Amino acid sequence: MIKAILIFNNHGKPRLSKFYEHYNEDTEQQIIRETFHLVSKRDENVCNFLEGGMLIGGSDYKLIYRHYATLYFVFCVDSSESELGILDLIQVKVFVETLDKCFENVCELDLIFHVDKVHNILAEMVMGGMVLETNMNEIITQVDAQNKMEKSEAGIAGAPARAVSAVKNMNLPEMPRNINIGDISIKVPNLPSFK
């Protein structure tokens, strides 16, 4: 079982938090902070597994994380999950790459402004703490189909809103769009991917 999936940036600001077990908001924030402290002080080239989160889990649980440019992707899992499997799930073929496809070169800003979309993508991959789908194409197909539905529902009613949001977004280019997770396609040579 996956107990929680967290995404936060290099400063510990949460970009996505999905808990598959209930905690109250304060505990959630504490967990995020604690996880950030545990993860952020680790060097780049150390292993991606981490034990000893106090708040979440206990002895049976592990943190499995990846660090991309400005973002940490952390999965908190118990012993029924394969460590390497989850690691692959985060990167090779699945989560991050799906984000990359859906947002076209994903960067932190995408995650900041579209948490809901990230949640929707995640929902196609992990459900209730269990891995639902590991096939990236399948995930993308379903996400696209749902987005299409959303668009068709918006119809004429959505047009003005879209116009306004376009105007609002005019300022966006000033924002640094180059916080790109450019090297997203680095494959870990020793980890042959899932077929």
Next chain:
Amino acid sequence: MALKIVKGSIDRMFDKNLQDLVRGIRNHKEDEAKYISTCIDEIKQELKQDNIAVKANAVCKLTYLQMLGYDVSWAAFNIVEVMSSSKFTYKRIGYLAASQCFHESTDVIMLTTNQIRKDLSSPNQYDTGVALTGLSCFVTPDLARDLANDIMTLMSHTKPYIRKKAVLIMYKVFLKYPESLRPAFPRLKEKLEDPDPGVQSAAVNVICELARRNPKNYLSLAPLFFKLMTSSTNNWVLIKIIKLFGALTPLEPRLGKKLIEPLTNLIHSTSAMSLLYECVNTVIAVLISLSSGMPNHSASIQLCVQKLRILIEDSDQNLKYLGLLAMSKILKTHPKSVQSHKDLILQCLDDKDESIRLRALDLLYGMVSKKNLMEIVKKLMLHVDKAEGTTYRDELLTKIIDICSQSNYQYITNFEWYISILVELTRLEGTRHGHLIASQMLDVAIRVRAIRVFAVAQMATLLDNAHLLTGNMQRMGICEVLYAAAWICGEFSEHLENPMQTLEAMLRPKVATLPGHIQAVYVQNAAKLFATVLKNQEGNTDSTAAQETSQLMIDRLPLFVQSANLEVQERASCILQLVKYIQKLQQKDVEVAEEVCALFAGELNPVAPKAQKKVPVPEGLDLDAWINEPPSESESEDEQPKAIFAKEEPKHSRPRHTEVDEKELARRREARKQEQANNPFYIKASPSSQKAYQEAPGVEHIPVVQIDLSVPLKVPGLPMSDQYVKLEEERRQKERADKKKKEKKKRKEKRSGRGRKHDSGPESEEDITPAHMVDIVTEEMPENALPSDDDDKDPNDPHKALDIDLDKPLADSEKLPVRAHRAAEAPKSPAEDGEAENAASQEPKKKSSKEKREKKKDKDRDRKKSKEEKKKKKHKHEEKGEDLLGGQADEPVVQSEETNEVAALPTSTSAEVSDLDFWLSNAPVPSNTQEAATVAEAAPVPEAASGTAPDSEPEEPKDTEMEETKSSKHKKKKQKKEKEEKEKKKKKKHHHHHHHSDGGGEESVQNGTVEEEEPLPPMSNYCLLAENSYIKMVYDIQGNLQDGSQVVVSVIFENKCDSFLKSMEFNVLDSLNSKLQRPEGSGPHDGLTVPFQLPPGVSNEARFVFTVQSIVMPQKLKGTLTFIVKNEDSSTHEKLDFKLHFTCTSYLITTPCYSDAFAKLLESGDLKCSSVRLEGVIMPFHHLLARICFHHHFSVVERIDSCASMYSRSIQGHHVCLLVKTSGQTVSIDAKCDEPTLLGNVLDEIKQTFSQC
């Protein structure tokens, strides 16, 4: 219309959307909290608007704020509103918000049941998907129960997208509602072979998760998984299955043997590291489960270790980490194969990655031996010095202590070395583990007698240099050590070289800055020291020294008397007064040392932590029994309690007790000695040395003194343990030399020579002998301690509830709750749905009342459900009776079925077992036949939970129980068929139960449970409404508590023919008094469509609401059911007339009443009296009561022997009170009610009920 929408959205575009909110927060970095609070105010405004788009937008923003840590539970209701939007866009937003912030105690969740159900059956697969995803996060036991059936239906949905989600969510449903596991499991099992790989993977996922917690119930699936493992190419699925096998093998060693080969092949062939790793892991699990010794297994171990070594040597830190992790598993059973890689593991200790170092540390724990302990610890000590982070250093510290203290200090050969290691560890900056070190010091000093002299010397040094430990506040954790030091110096003060100096050190003013509990120990042990000092000084002729010591105490103690800590204060003032008194005596030249010493005489023994718990309860002692008579009954006792105690205790109970005890104790002691002698782990005190101590407790008799402690030991702040490594080395060499010599000489001579010179150590069979005659005092356990029991099982584990036998055939009662009762209200098609929603929004008041009603029904069903469980589980008929009294039971109790059930059981379970046996026995194992017998016994047979089947050996019960079923498969099949038929019958029966179906129930004593009172016969309130060759209707009428003018008629329709029944219309000719409630807009003579169709053999229940005005008289209403019978080729229109009988009983509602309220009611005098006599009633009284309760909706207020008072209330608030008395076969019922007509009719109906018996 369109314009309105556009206008709405124009309004909306001036609201902030999520992006604006995020942008705003980013622009208000300095006053973020303030900005967000204004945003929340805006959101609150938005939520008040009617426009769902605005609401959805607000909820979307709330979801974001929730992530930032803001509590948004106040908007829960709005989230539900957004969830119920018909637009997917908003629905998704709503469900996302719900999944993020709903949990079990969110009260609005219970409003969502119908909405979720509607979404689950939505024609749009994404509506369903979104609902499933959301539900997976916030499912509650109630939701799980209500929706289990719907979700189970979805598991066979045409779209794989829905199927896989439905399968996956079942796990959550099982967790919340364990009863659903057995009914749903067959379908879940089917999904393992689903054509869609996603669904298959989901099913594997769920079953693995289930099996991980309760593996033994899933053993029978092993062949299926084995097939999947050899056929699947999906690595994710493979990993899951292989992990599952890892959990199963410990239960079934034969499975392991079968697995080894394919796993080994996978290890050789796969390129995916994740798969390889899991294979290795499972092979390890298999090897652990198998008894080692088979030649081919050592090859497997070699393969694993070799592969792991490759992983550990890899440059990828992840693989290195996992390699070490797996290695530690091998270590437990095959330490030898790991120990050869010590170099590699020690190397990992230098890794820059902390996780890896920690793993390596874990491995070290298992790799130490007497030989290498010192070396390894030395290396670890180096790391301690180098380590930067306090966490890692603390980890090192605990590991060092763990390694050294493991299995009762098994590997320590030189305790002086260990004490000096502990002392060295106290110099660590800012460690949290001062307490741990302290407890080790205490433990060693107490349990290893020989080391006390050395320990005391070291502790005295520590106390002397206490300022080093307490110097700065950061080291506060370490000052715990002083606690141990003070205690040891005090307790074993006779070993101190210079007690006066230590006493002085313990009374320094600086001590007052230590934490209170440490000061308390200081004070107490200062007193002990004082006693020792006095004793030494009084021996001398000079008495002034002793007086000076007393003066020192008197001077210093007041500091502690002023302490803020109560404990310190109390001890200090107590001791101060004592010393003052002593001083007085001293001034009179009285020798006091002996007496003072006597205060602290006696040895303290270590007691095992669980000792108290393990004291066995002596035979004949009932801890729950009253010691005295309960006070209410024997008041006279209170008057002279003294006499009782004075007389009884000393005279007979005491002396007899001790006598028995002494004999018994001696016997037990003997037994325990015997046991300890046989226990290889019990480190025995050698009798000779113990004697020596007892005879002469003097210092010079302890061999340790002889070691000439080199001077540096006494200099604090210098590492000294290193010397022991050298010393030890020398000692061992010497020993080896000695050994050679010894072979020439005679043993006895040697031993006598060595008794004193401890350096050389006594000889033993082992290669390395301990430096001391180590006399480890074992922790005391109570005489006759119970063998270790399950101390650490978590009763709160949610997975415990899922420990359910899945091989047992389904019982009839094990059905997922179908929402039959709500059928009439739940609209069928989405079109109607929309209408209903419109109607609801037009009339919010009506909606809420409807919700209330539904809630109530929910409750009813809850009650019913729990009742069913009780019946099933406990078979306690007495309790059932009470239940029936408590609630309205509208579900028939079918007991005779369960006996069938039990009889049918053994065949199928043993068949399952033998299947598995057969599959397993195919394993190419040479020693199979021999082992099979033993394994069969050990193998956890899926237990026939009924408890009737003797569960000793799987094959046996077949023979004994099932007469001739033995091996002929033919017969088994036949039996199965029979069973199926029976089950079918049962299903039918289920809905047939009427008043009088109790014939078969009487003899159904289930599973041999012996009952005090006769079991209750099954009862049902459903009576026949009408029947023809196509359809049968039974009905029951219940009053509606909320509305005094309504009753609900539940009708079960059962299709009796082979054709399809549809378009059923239910119509009743209204009377002036009673009217069928029809939907608005329909005429008074229109029929009501029954909201379902009936395939052949199926039955379903619908509810119809009637309004009544007067309830004092029974009534009959004529009605008609029209329906279409559809065959393959033709369809005919049929009708069936019926008469609905509204009895007065049906207007009564079971209402509990307390006896005092009941008495008041009777006293009030508003009630009219009436009575009735029943003759020839042959049934136990409790049956009688249960019947009245059940059929006539009464509740028992009080029951005394053969007399009971009962109460009920009508929907219009009439009180009905009964007094039921029985004598012989006559039952007299006196009744009171404020409405005499009603009462008369009710009594008539009661009479009727019993005349039918």
